[in-house]
Amino acid sequence: MDRALRMAALGRGLTSPNPLVGAVVISPSGVVVGSGYHRRAGEPHAEVYALRAAGPAARGATLFSTLEPCCHTGSTGPCVDRIVEAGIARVVIGVEDPNPQVHGKGIQFLREHGIAVTVGVRETEAARLNLPFFIRVRYGRPFVMMKVALTRDECVAEALGVRSAITAEQTTSDVHALRAEFDAVGVGSGTVLIDDPELTVRASPQTRPLTRVIFDSRLRVPCSAAMFSTQQAGPILIVTTEAAVTHSSDHAEALESLGARLLVAPLHDLTSALTVLSNEGITSLLLEGGPILHGAAWEAGVVDRVRIYVSQTEFGRSGVRWFRVRSAIVESLNNLDVRMVGPDECTDGYVHRID
Ligand SMILES: NC(=O)c1ccc[n+]([C@@H]2O[C@H](COP(=O)([O-])OP(=O)(O)OC[C@H]3O[C@@H](n4cnc5c(N)ncnc54)[C@H](OP(=O)(O)O)[C@@H]3O)[C@@H](O)[C@H]2O)c1
Known part of the structure; x- marks a missing residue:
């Protein structure tokens, strides 16, 4: 997750109005097989870059994402579909997405598709990274x-x-x-x-x-x-x-x-x-x-x-x-x-x- 947070920070100042997000794919043997970050609104989400980099190595792997993967179709397709298609076995999430279109629904979708989900790893850091996004969505x-x-x-x-x-x-x-x-x-x-x-x-x-x-x-x-x-x-x-x-x-x-x-x-x-x-x-x-x-x-x-x-x-x-x-x-x-x-x-x- 620390690595995913560092990836996310590479988009600082570039992703607005979208949040900063980083993602890392780790093989069952503990090897990093893919990583990515959201670079700009309208461009692919972090998870997509990380899954693309991992290719077939994503099957059975763990995906770390600093923010709950999206389950709605905005300017790009839902990330949860890509995660399921790639054969990811477990998803570890930094913080839930406060956006009502996603909030908890991304997690639910993944679990319903047999993927183990852990939420709240490095939660403080993940939330602080995206305070502007959280505040705009909430207030x-x-x-x-x-x-x-x-x-x-x-x-x-x-x-x-x-x-x-x-x-x-x-x-x-x-x-x-x-x-x-x-x-x-x-x-x-x-x-x-x-x-x-x-x-x-x-x-x-x-x-x-x-x-x-x-x-x-x-x-x-x-x-x-x-x-x-x-x-x-x-x-x-x-x-x-x-x-x-x-x-x-x-x-x-x-x-x-x-x-x-x-x-x-x-x-x-x-x-x-x-x-x-x-x-x-x-x-x-x-x-x-x-x-x-x-x-x-x-x-x-x-x-x-x-x-x-x-x-x-x-x-x-x-x-x-x-x-x-x-x-x-x-x-x-x-x-x-x-x-x-x-x-x-x-x-x-x-x-x-x-x-
Ligand atoms: N050292 C620093 O970091 C720093 C930074 C900035 C400024 N300064 C200094 O501060 C001085 C100017 O300060 P200032 O306090 O007179 O000016 P200011 O805070 O820049 O402007 C005050 C004016 O903003 C307007 N305003 C618009 N919406 C407002 C709102 N919701 N609430 C309150 N006011 C609102 C009001 O005029 P209207 O009623 O006409 O709208 C008010 O008189 C200068 O000497 C400048 O050099 C220092």
């Missing part, structure tokens, strides 16, 4: 990760309205690599007005467009925002309100003519806004700030993971604070990972316990 919203850069004295900016450098070059690269794993990256209108970020993936191989989301209920974002000159990097979605579209119809049209798409949600209702984004096919959202939007997401209970970079810089009394002291957030996190990224300290953790 109908994207997986949300909040990311912030703080100075040692816990400021997010030097002063109100001032664009400020906080972290070192190594952290910039780390953040760009992180963005590449997400379907979308989002900021509040305040951050666009002050920092004017492009929110692109630089210095990291990008294999697909990154959607940029601006939460802007009053349509305050100007047409001159830097993001609009980076259309090739990925779509731009502005989550706004019906009232803003009506009252600022000329500006709304101007933003649309620059390539932005306007999505309407109730005023400052992040839960509804996330449902709207999920309906757009977004399974994971990296929320980069600023503090008002982070605070709103935290209060709404829609944050699943948090990453905090802390630099050696200090901004002193004029500095703008985050929405909460760092320790209050960190203390509530699980599965904490702390590491150095160049001179900056990076703390990463999950809001919900996964074990």
